[in-house]
């Protein structure tokens with residue numbers, strides 16, 4: 001039971017000095033020995049970085065189609081939550097999810113050189129999302145604290161999967177030290193970002209889109225390959241639409257493991273919502289941590305689009 005600043009507690013699982021969510025208890029020790037297939041794709045991300053969004057995108061890209069790809073009902077592909085037998089029963093090619101570090105993954109991921117997609121998200125939006133995740137899953141975490149009391153838990157790495165700062169740096173090192181493992185690094189913001197530049201010609205203006213999530217999904221599809229080999233932009237645009245926040249929220253699937261029909265995996269789906277939550281002091285505290293722990297990190301985060 002991890003206490004927060006206000007005396008509420010978060011229920012966690014601690015094994016070998018690493019924190020896991022309570023619902024990993026029955027399976028976590030079997031993870032290193034899980035059977036992995038060469039054509040598995042593994043989505044890795046700190047909780048709330050957009051894991052399930054990228055999972056959904058990857059499944060469509062892999063299928064080469066935006067129809068006939070059913071959402072798994074009340075079930076998922078999270079390596080450290082699901083019993084091995086459920087994962088074994090999934091048809092190939094599988095897209096598996098995890099919040100684990102590279103060294104905690106099943107041994108065969110490295111042996112079989114599975115493709116890995118690592119997802120980043122700016123820590124301010126991520127912390128806010130994490131807070132709501134803990135409230136919505138209060139039946140597991142048994143947590144009822146306020147945002148003010150919760151933020152220090154995030155900053156001090158007192159939540160499942162430990163410090164976000166350590167996590168991001170660990171994955172940076174993984175990418176650097178394992179050039180033989182195919183790892184594609186993407187981010188929540190890249191998948192959301194649309195940027196325009198305008199230029200003036202006499203009295204008229206031209207507006208150009210210079211950044212678009214479809215570009216990122218096209219690149220992702222080239223990385224994944226896919227049985228039908230569909231990596232064209234037109235298809236990527238269809239996948240982007242199908243996986244938009246609105247579209248995914250309106251579909252039913254295992255994401256709906258909610259109380260009272262509220263979809264827990266979809267909250268706001270935006271970049272910059274942190275501004276509605278962080279006080280000036282909290283923002284300074286976060287910036288202080290970033291300065292202290294991340295000044296040697298290479299990843300640059302976008303806090304606004």
Ligand code: A3P
Pocket residue numbers: 045046047048049050051052053125128129130132243244245246248265266267268269270273
């Ligand atoms: P917010 O709480 O900021 O809305 P994860 O899958 O890693 O648990 O991440 C959950 C976060 O991703 C939540 O963020 C959720 O709303 C957001 N999300 C889920 N599907 C999304 C989509 N299709 N587009 C954008 N954001 C999405």
